[in-house]
Each structure stands twice: as structure tokens, then as C-alpha cells.
Amino acid sequence: MAIALDRMERGSAALSATEEVVRSFGIPVVAIANLDDLVAFVAAEPGLARHLDAVRAYRDRYRDMATSLGFEGHMKWAEAMP
Numbered sequence: 001m002a003i004a005l006d007r008m009e010r011g012s013a014a015l016s017a018t019e020e021v022v023r024s025f026g027i028p029v030v031a032i033a034n035l036d037d038l039v040a041f042v043a044a045e046p047g048l049a050r051h052l053d054a055v056r057a058y059r060d061r062y063r064d065m066a067t068s069l070g071f072e073g074h075m076k077w078a079e080a081m082p
Helices: 017-025 035-044 049-080
Strands: 002-006 030-034
Touching (some): 002 035, 030 035, 035 049
Parallel strands (some): 002 030
């Protein structure tokens, strides 16, 4: 499975959510970039640097939500999406 951005969230255990997909379904997951790459890119680009605080805030907010949901919570959340 190819994903554009690995948000690097934790799953229900010590594994990342992408690692849990690999383990649970046996499907390799390859990301074009991850959230650290995005933060570094935004920080390095003068025209984008003004968005750095917003990107970091998104990362922190999403990390907190992902941690609280865990892997199974993510699956239920995804199933509920229209």
C-alpha cells in the first residue's frame, strides 16, 4: 500500500499505525513522506516557514487524537467516514 503522508501516529501498542497494518494484514506500507519530512520541508522553505507553527500544531493535535484512539479506534473512525 502506498500512502502520500505517514502521519507517524502510534497504534494501540508500541508499533506505529503503519507497522500495525503490516502486522495485521500482511500488506507492506510505503510512504512518500512522513510528518517529520513535512515539518523539515516547511521549515526550510522561506515561502512556507510562516506556516511552521500551524503544521506543528496539527502534528501535536493529531498525535494526541491518534494516541487516544489506538489502532482499533482508527479502524472504527475510518469505517464511519462517508
